[in-house]
Amino acid sequence: MEVKTSLLDNMIGVGDMVLLEPLSEDSFLDNLKKRFDHSEIYTYIGSVVISMNPYRSLPIYTPEKVEEYRNRNFYELSPHIYALADEAYRSLRDQDKDQCILITGESGAGKTEASKLVMSYVAAVCGKGHEVNKVKEQLLQSNPVLEAFGNAKTVRNDNSSRFGKYMDIEFDFKGDPLGGVISNYLLEKSRVVKQPRGERNFHVFYQLLSGASDDTLRKLKLDRDFSKYNYLSLDSAAVNGLDDAANFRTVRNAMQIVGFMEDEVQSVLELVAAVLKLGNIEFKPESRCNGTDESRVKDKNDLKEMCELLGIEQSVLERAFSYRTVEAKMEKVSTTLNVAQAYYARDALAKNLYSRLFSWLVTRINESIQAQTKARHKVMGVLDIYGFEIFEDNSFEQFIINYCNEKLQQIFIELTLREEQEEYVREGIEWTNIEYFNNAIICDLIENNQNGILAMLDEECLRPGTVTDETFLDKLNTICADHQHFESRLNKNSKFLNDHSLPHNCFRIQHYAGKVLYRVEGFVDKNNDLLYRDLSQAMYKANHSLIKQLFPEGNPAKVNLKRPPTAGFQFRASVGTLMRNLQTKNPNYIRCIKPNDKKASHIFTDSLVCHQVRYLGLMENVRVRRAGYAFRQPYEPCLERYKMLCKRTWPHWKGPAREGVEVLMADLQIPAEEIAYGRSKIFIRNPRTLFFLEEKRKQCLQDLATLIQKIYRGWKCRTHFLLMKKSQIVVAAWYRRYAQQKKYRNIKSATTVVQSYTRGWQARKLLRELKYQKRCEEAVTTIAAFWHGTQARRELRQLKEEARNKHAVSVIWAGWQGTKVRREYRKFFRANAGKKIYDFTIQRIIQKYFLGLKSNMPSMSPIDKKWPARPYGFLDGVHTELRKIFHHWRCKKYRDQFTEEKKAVYEEKLEASEIFKGKKALYPSSVSQPFKGDYLEISKNPKYQKLNSAVDEKVLLADVVNKINRANGKGTPRIFLLTKKNFVLADQKTGQVKASIPLPDVTSVSVSTQKDGFFALKLKEGSASAVKGDFLLSSEHLIEIITKLHRIGATAADREKLKVDISDEFLVQFKQDKVCVKFIQSSPKNGNSVSCKRKNNRLLEVSVPTSP
Ligand SMILES: Nc1ncnc2c1ncn2[C@@H]1O[C@H](COP(=O)(O)OP(=O)(O)OP(=O)(O)O)[C@@H](O)[C@H]1O
């Protein structure tokens, strides 16, 4: 729901001066100051907005603010220029009323800013779309262009508008902008040639010189240096906070947006350059022979450049600066110009050139921004016109400006009163006449057609003979002497005769805003605004289309001998048009006030503001507004705001709002004369009454706030209580549930125990019964089974008896039958069939046997013991034979694969098996060991190089053996080498040969049947080797050594086969003694190794541990 607010909420001071109580100038100023100090720069007088210039940017023009004020009633929010703009726009759009926004105030008060704020607000809230946006953009961009050419820095304002501007913005029926029309009033053209101290020329000159590119300046024949131009004042050429170069770019961009063509922009810049050049043309006097003074251009360079720029023939312009041609009827008279006149002519040309250029710009902008459709438009006019001016030295311009302001004040009073009156009539309230100061009399003093000041000035200007400013003042003195608002030192009005403060060449007008003293000097000239025809004709001759356009009167074909209308006349006419225009529209006022002269923020100079308040007639304004009724408000919002003050209207009033308000006012006992009931509004005569209502409302709001608080607190406590109650119930319910659950679980477990006992007891009882029953049943069954068994066995016996009998009968029968059949067929069987069947069967059986054998053949490995079982006993012999044949064949195949070396190895192995298999327990462990022979790698190992060389034959075996000492039975390691011819024993460490025995000397070798590696090499008795006796050695490779020895013996032709004795007791010859070596088995407990001990002289006992 939208919250309804009011202007009266959170007010600083009063937002509407109409409510000021008491109303006095002091309270008025105090209110303005108070609000200004709180950055509230806007204040209302009814529907008029007073705007104080803050001289700083305030955050009150944001898009959010625009949204806040959009479609809100005027008095709904705190005063703002947006409220006025919104009100104007909405009544234009919704009520089809043309609007005008009149912005007044003195120079620097913020009129131009205000007009831009209004335009930007309207642009923000009106329709959208490509076309509409383009129109908006063009309208907004016309401002920078006009400001560049029409604004200048003055002592009062760094961006002072030096022309009056009225802009009509046109809208279609939907409120979308269609275009606009700009009217300009009286550009202060004197500024072009001369600027007061501390001020400068129009912005465009400085912008052009600072911002244009070097190339552009070269084309325009200009120099960037300001000091080179006489028309540019130097003391304030640079303005703080103004970036001329950047502004030049902005202006060019704006011109482009508005729709200026590139060549048009160029022409405009050429004209600006021409004005600057013009200022640099200087003259020198020259006396002619007839005695008259003449002038000559001093340095023709600038003249030449200017002529080049504008395409004018230099001689034509030069002549125009030297002569003046006056045409009267058929006559043409040429007079020379002296230096002063030449300067006058130059300045007049510069001023005209510039002011005509400005007017052309306005026309050109209008061409671009004018509405494209002919349909009926709604119009919103924005008037940003120079404010009332009172300077120390006031001239023709101030007179004209103040006249315009006088007219505006008049229309303001008229329209405000009219509006007030119309509202009263509309609301059906009796109209009481309001006393106010009507400035029509002053307007009349200036503009009266017969004896108005402007009319007299024109008359003076047109009069033949010598006309000076003094003659004009004389005329004023005679004609206006009696006027109560006119004063002069010489007028006939006796009451001012003694006023010596009034200088001689001045007159004073008592304007509505104060007295202004005008100096008459220049009035006639400025009113005439003369440009010598020679100059306008010279301009017309220019080869420059824009210049030609600006000086149409220079066209010789259209020579008009009539004088052009005077400046005063023109201005009066345009003001008249403007006034008529404004009168047809609904006015909205913005009254701008300047808080100080220093252009500074936060400074409020009372005297300055007071002065403005006076001449803007603001007090007057408040009085007019309050003359009847100070405050009015439609019934609905009024009832809504104050309904809480009466029990009958609070909280809801069912009937019409007006009745509600009546009831409310009656209840509050507001005196009848204080209020009037209009058709839709209530009118309150005195602000006091309104404040009384507001005060009551405030109190009531406090009470209401307390009530609301009370109710809220009650509600909150109640809600809390109810919540607690609800929670308590929940908690209690949970607790009860828990307690009941616990109780239930207890009862349940007790019941279960009781039940289980009962059930146990019952079950046991039942079990007992069942057991008893079962025992009975079993007894019965046993008895029955025995009985049935007896019966069955008896029966079986009988049946068996019967079956045996039957079988015996059938066997006997079958035997008998068989005997009979055999006896019958015997003779056939015996002769043929028996043998055939037998042969066939045998054949089949053998066939089947062979086929079966084929598919079940064992593998080709000779050690594979598998052989399929024979199917019939009679095949035993064949089967064994086949197995043997297969095995032999398989062995042969296996042998065929062998190489010679492998064969030798296997032969060795075979020989080993022949010697030892089944005889010595060490043999099985040697089967898997390959006979490596050279265990010491004697030929490769450098350690045994010497030993190797000592043996000249190939070493068949090299190993380390233990030579058993016969004295103690201990072993000494020795290298044992075997060659084909002998064996060698050598020291293991040194490799020294200890003994080398030719093999033919070895007769036999003895070994035990056990697992030990002992062997005795017995030598041939009587041989040279046998001197020391036999060798008792022990080696891990016993089997290999003996096999190799045996093989050598077997293959050698020169000796007998080596005899191998395998026995656990054998004799060994040690020198003379024969010692018996006896092998006994010892238990493994005594150590795992074989030990040899000398028992006595004749016995060496070797104990060999039995295998575990
Ligand atoms: N509402 C505002 N917020 C901020 N600054 C402002 C506002 N109004 C005016 N100003 C400041 O005051 C300066 C003068 O304002 P502006 O040019 O509108 O005065 P003016 O009344 O048009 O004067 P002139 O009659 O000389 O043209 C502006 O340049 C700007 O700096």
Ligand SMILES: [Mg+2]
């Ligand atoms: Mg301005």
